Amino acid sequence: MSSAGGEHDADATAHAVAEAVARRSYGKLVALLAMRTRNVAAAEDALADAFAAALADWPARGCPANPEAWLMTVARRRAIDGARHRRVGDEVANQLAILADEIDDREAGALPDQRLALLFACTHPALEPAIRTPLMLQVVLGLDAKTIASAFLMSPAAMSKRLVRAKNKIREAGIPFNVPEREELPERLAAVLEAVYAVYAEGWTDPLGSDTERRDLAGEALFLAQLLAELLPDEAETLGLLALMLYAQARRAARRDAAGEYVPLSAQDPAHWNTPMIDAADALLRRASAFNAIGRFQLEAALQSAHIHRCRTHRPNWAEIVQLYDALLAIAASPVVAVNRALALAERDGPQAALAALEPYADDPRLADYQPYWAARADLLARTGATAEALGAYDLAIGLERDPAARRFLQRRRMALSARTSG
């Protein structure tokens, strides 16, 4: 490696390998480093040091055969040094040393995967609900506070502060790194799945994955859902969640036309959907249903599947869709579900029936700034001929929309409506 070009290549290779390991193993290494001490922040610091060391060492000496084990060894050493330095007491250092022995005893490349325990710790009910998803993104995937803050529309300083507070609580309050017992598992797992789904929902609002600050959160969410489905293959809802995300992801690019304009589901060309992804989702949903444990995510996945089926076959299946929404309302009632159900009801029973179904939610404060509610109302009112009210609802829907393309779509609809009435 004497030529400048060779050095450059070695650098590039080291970077590429480090990045690949970071992507694949970050959470695995944090979990191993933090699980005894519960000190997530120290584990992250040690791991950051180890990655820096790797970028200095690997270009010169070549990438190690087992980069993951190399990083673990260095990070562990840093963590022990750090613990001594901070005078946390010999106890923590000893625990890390014990952990070191355990890991050294194992075959190279066979580091135990404790990410599931880490996921359960990050979504523990003793942590405030709003910080669980950001915490998971940082601790399990290694996203930085700035990226997470921008995805959750929060200042980086405020986000960092809340992340630090959550990590402190994990350490000081003794939140365990383990998979909950059978009887507690369903509820705790629901919190994990909820947090993963929130990542996807955030990513979904960036339709083309082009917002670099958001760094394709949808992809990160799919990675987590895939991981959960691998680690808990017998939990119907983990399979349901992955199926739901794959259905949505398969249609993601079709939400924009060549000019970048918003395309509603009814106008999308099924030929632009990702068929292998839809097939994989179908298979997951079938596997999930075999467990006979229906849940929110399986129902939502079934709804996606029904929409896809209708668009492909052009056979209306709104009765089936309303039924699925009824089931969803029964187990996971929310104004959001009610809005979506009303839209399906409009197709089955007409817009008046849909408006009547939304009547009980008119004063629900959760809907006051929920954009899809106002977009739905605008559409339904326009169809019943209540133009003035519809125009008002469009104004709110347009004002609340974050996505410029979707905003333009609504503006065109509003313009068409007002032109129709005045002309």
Added chain:
Amino acid sequence: MQYLLMIYSEESGWNQMTDAQRQQGVAAYQAYTESLTKAGVLVGANRLQHTSNATTVRLVDGKPQVLDGPFSDSKEQLAGYYLIDVPNLDAAIAWASRCPGAAHGLMEVRPVWVASADARYTS
């Protein structure tokens, strides 16, 4: 780790109970204390007297200011506590949820400060 399980409840509740209900309540707490002892996790426990017997003390200009009554006048008051030693928060939450106080009031679970945590902040 040691956790303090604090029982917060409405004080008027006890007086409004019938004798039979009170006996039942006492028996429930006795059984709970017994199960903590059997599990080997109980460090200490006490029931507290009514807050009408509480006195608040603080120094004002270096002199103790003594006032009648509890610190906070919220409806739920600290009625008693259990100090337990268990491996982690999940175990503490499991014990807190079994306490009769979780049914007639609410439980606050607080980890006890340990020396090593102290060192972390002073370094």
